[in-house]
Amino acid sequence: MNTLALKAYDLRQDVLDIIVSGGGGHIGGDMSSMEIMLTLYHRMNVDPKHPEDPNRDRFVLSKGHCVETLYAVLADKGFLDIEEVKAQFSRFGSEYIGHPHNTLPGIEMNSGSLGHGLSVCVGMALAGRMDQRPYRVYTLMGDGELAEGSIWEALMAAGHYRLDNLCAVIDRNHLQISGNTEEVMGHHDLHARFAAFDWHVIDVADGNDVDQLEAAFQEAERTKGKPTILIANTVKGKGSPLMENKASWHHHLPNQEEYEQISRDLKARKEALAKGGAAHE
Amino acid sequence: MNKIANRAVMCEVLKEAAAQDKDVVVLCSDSRGSASLTSFAEEYPAQFVEIGIAEQNLVSVAAGLASCGKKAFAVSPASFISTRSYEQCKVDCAYSNTNVKLVGISGGVSYGALGMTHHSAQDIAAMSAIPGMRVYLPSDRHQTRKLFEALLQDQQTAYIRLGRNPVEDVYEENCVPFEMNKATEIAQGSDVLIVACGEMVKPAKDAAELLAKQGISAGVLDMYCVKPLDQEGLLAAAAGKKLVVSVEEHAPFGGLGSMVAQVISANDPKRVINLALPDAPVITGTSQEVFHHYGLDAEGIAKTVSQALEG
Numbered sequence: 001m002n003t004l005a006l007k008a009y010d011l012r013q014d015v016l017d018i019i020v021s022g023g024g025g026h027i028g029g030d031m032s033s034m035e036i037m038l039t040l041y042h043r044m045n046v047d048p049k050h051p052e053d054p055n056r057d058r059f060v061l062s063k064g065h066c067v068e069t070l071y072a073v074l075a076d077k078g079f080l081d082i083e084e085v086k087a088q089f090s091r092f093g094s095e096y097i098g099h100p101h102n103t104l105p106g107i108e109m110n111s112g113s114l115g116h117g118l119s120v121c122v123g124m125a126l127a128g129r130m131d132q133r134p135y136r137v138y139t140l141m142g143d144g145e146l147a148e149g150s151i152w153e154a155l156m157a158a159g160h161y162r163l164d165n166l167c168a169v170i171d172r173n174h175l176q177i178s179g180n181t182e183e184v185m186g187h188h189d190l191h192a193r194f195a196a197f198d199w200h201v202i203d204v205a206d207g208n209d210v211d212q213l214e215a216a217f218q219e220a221e222r223t224k225g226k227p228t229i230l231i232a233n234t235v236k237g238k239g240s241p242l243m244e245n246k247a248s249w250h251h252h253l254p255n256q257e258e259y260e261q262i263s264r265d266l267k268a269r270k271e272a273l274a275k276g277g278a279a280h281e
Numbered sequence: 282m283n284k285i286a287n288r289a290v291m292c293e294v295l296k297e298a299a300a301q302d303k304d305v306v307v308l309c310s311d312s313r314g315s316a317s318l319t320s321f322a323e324e325y326p327a328q329f330v331e332i333g334i335a336e337q338n339l340v341s342v343a344a345g346l347a348s349c350g351k352k353a354f355a356v357s358p359a360s361f362i363s364t365r366s367y368e369q370c371k372v373d374c375a376y377s378n379t380n381v382k383l384v385g386i387s388g389g390v391s392y393g394a395l396g397m398t399h400h401s402a403q404d405i406a407a408m409s410a411i412p413g414m415r416v417y418l419p420s421d422r423h424q425t426r427k428l429f430e431a432l433l434q435d436q437q438t439a440y441i442r443l444g445r446n447p448v449e450d451v452y453e454e455n456c457v458p459f460e461m462n463k464a465t466e467i468a469q470g471s472d473v474l475i476v477a478c479g480e481m482v483k484p485a486k487d488a489a490e491l492l493a494k495q496g497i498s499a500g501v502l503d504m505y506c507v508k509p510l511d512q513e514g515l516l517a518a519a520a521g522k523k524l525v526v527s528v529e530e531h532a533p534f535g536g537l538g539s540m541v542a543q544v545i546s547a548n549d550p551k552r553v554i555n556l557a558l559p560d561a562p563v564i565t566g567t568s569q570e571v572f573h574h575y576g577l578d579a580e581g582i583a584k585t586v587s588q589a590l591e592g
Contacts, residue, residue, distance in 0.1 A: 054350065102377055108348060110377040113368055119338045120373055123345020123353075126330060130306075131349075150369075153338035160333075 062117020115148025144176030207232025359385025406535025
């Protein structure tokens, strides 16, 4: 068993604690995107001892509302102190706000308003090419976020400039705040749409599976002459039946009873995984 | 009459900088010709990024480049860069603290008969409202050079508005008093202070000369740094005057006049008149025709001042 898969459940508990402590957060997307950010940070060239290394890999969380998962992953990497995050999140005067803020170590850019991250990453990737630096650039977007027009401007530019040092990931959980993404603003064949913009497209059948994600990131790195995009099929609210695949859990704040239930479910999932079983029901 | 537009001077300064510093990067949104940057693109292709007609992407890509150490100049018509990509300016440039210089070309009513879609009469108000964003409107080609040379030395984002057409010189080539973020007092006077920015500085200077013939002593302040407004310089120049008149190629709300009135009323209360474009689509015409129509030329400014002092 890949230990990252187990760690994902420990970090989900951190996310739950952060949200309950701060009195709010985007729990559904946090849970769906956990394995994506964890796998990414496990493989990225980033070092909390040298946060300004010009050769470091870059990550921009375009779906900035999933910052609680980013906090948990950055803490696991040594950039942040998880207990401090839990104690300070959303408190008066706190640095740990509900969207990424680049005064914190390990966070490159501020986000929160959707549709900016990919464009910023195009600039980072162009800079890397200009300076012949070896770094790679990553962004994570939501599937609901794809309705933002600026993303398609960025997709066009990345394809045009053949930015093969750029890799985007879609957290394809099929839900946004108002309901099913296909009913709110349909994406139909996302794979074909991205391919038409000259991207290499990888469908990750289970975007909550760290091994599948790692294989996809390796394929992205091997792909030359094109940027790569991963359509990571995930489960919103992943980790507890209480919140899985429920749009109402987009930013639901668990009550005490729900908190305890989710904590038990996360523990049970982790134990099942450790025994070699699937993390699914 | 000077034939060199401020945008052409910008290109010269950026080329000089690019020759010395590979981190100087220019981005355009199918606007290299309008920006007079074609020769930059040809001479420094590795330091030029064409984004196509996509102003939101233009600004965010510039921010990404800047976050990796580039000195990014995103150049696009003022009307589009200041409003179409407003959120990118706010979030990716100012809030994320990236060294992006946002250059709005063909600003104000430069595009004349092309209409309100192409006029930028809201850009000062919009950009000034963003924390961390600086706003500069140089008055002539000589000050444009000084300003861009200064901007190349700093690490903070800024919005710079340039007009499309060559404008008459305010300063002499070898005598351009310039201090970053300090207004330039170009005429001293005892009765009235005229504060202007951008292309309105020359008519303000000319108005002071017309007023002198009428026995009215007018001081003129070139407030090219609209934000951070040089409050100290403004108050010093306004001290003892009966009247302060602001002149700007901008909508009447939220621009230079609003800021001048705010500072004067809080520190040295006296009458302030704000000369600006109307709160409406402007009349069709060339810049000079439009300025004349709304009393923003030398005669119009002088008339407003003399009438106010009589009243």
